[in-house]
Amino acid sequence: DAKTTQPPSMDCAEGRAANLPCNHSTISGNEYVYWYRQIHSQGPQYIIHGLKNNETNEMASLIITEDRKSSTLILPHATLRDTAVYYCIVRVEAGGSYIPTFGRGTSLIVHP
Amino acid sequence: DADVTQTPRNRITKTGKRIMLECSQTKGHDRMYWYRQDPGLGLRLIYYSFDVKDINKGEISDGYSVSRQAQAKFSLSLESAIPNQTALYFCATSDPTRTAQETQYFGPGTRLLVL
Numbered sequence: 066d067a068k069t070t071q072p073p074s075m076d077c078a079e080g081r082a083a084n085l086p087c088n089h090s091t092i093s094g095n096e097y098v099y100w101y102r103q104i105h106s107q108g109p110q111y112i113i114h115g116l117k118n119n120e121t122n123e124m125a126s127l128i129i130t131e132d133r134k135s136s137t138l139i140l141p142h143a144t145l146r147d148t149a150v151y152y153c154i155v156r157v158e159a160g161g162s163y164i165p166t167f168g169r170g171t172s173l174i175v176h177p
Numbered sequence: 178d179a180d181v182t183q184t185p186r187n188r189i190t191k192t193g194k195r196i197m198l199e200c201s202q203t204k205g206h207d208r209m210y211w212y213r214q215d216p217g218l219g220l221r222l223i224y225y226s227f228d229v230k231d232i233n234k235g236e237i238s239d240g241y242s243v244s245r246q247a248q249a250k251f252s253l254s255l256e257s258a259i260p261n262q263t264a265l266y267f268c269a270t271s272d273p274t275r276t277a278q279e280t281q282y283f284g285p286g287t288r289l290l291v292l
Binding site for chain 2: 095096097099101106107108109110111114152156160162163164165166167168169170
């Protein structure tokens with residue numbers, strides 16, 4: 066029962082911006098949105114996270130809607146090496162604790 | 178050196194055998210997690226541990242057990258392996274802050290095949 070919804074797949078031309086959406090309409094008020102990516106079958110790698118303000122780092126930008134029910138990860142100039150599965154993660158309450166919960170992610174293919 | 182290591186990286190076993198997957202971390206984190214990944218699916222939580230004395234079941238704990246031997250070590254055991262436990266297994270660590278920020282760091286994974 067994933068608490069995030071992402072499109073199963075997307076594609077993007079190399080050098081163009083890749084915009085990956087995520088719906089997290091049930092996110093709790095003080096919980097952060099995290100993004101990870103998994104290249105081939107390697108361990109997932111942290112990309113970025115945010116609470117309510119837009120965030121940017123050397124890898125990507127994160128745009129969070131004002132109502133916090135959705136967000137978009139932006140890879141400004143996608144390269145072939147950005148081909149991966151991208152996961153949008155929120156923590157879900159379970160037994161009094163908050164646990165990071167993965168969905169199926171979005172498989173991004175960057176083509177020449 | 179990697180901060181989160183998993184051994185073995187690949188394992189083939191037979192139905193009914195007991196096997197153990199090990200995870201070690203040098204990040205000094207209290208929280209550790211075991212996930213399972215099947216082809217085309219995301220990561221599903223098997224067990225998690227918030228400290229050495231705290232172990233909790235995840236959404237798919239049946240058929241698995243864990244041991245937190247120390248802050249740095251978290252082992253996953255399959256008491257009697259079955260073919261549908263063939264999967265890619267990941268260990269992760271985290272050190273959440275008071276403001277609910279919890280970045281996870283993943284190991285390289287263990288690929289398990291149960292014949």
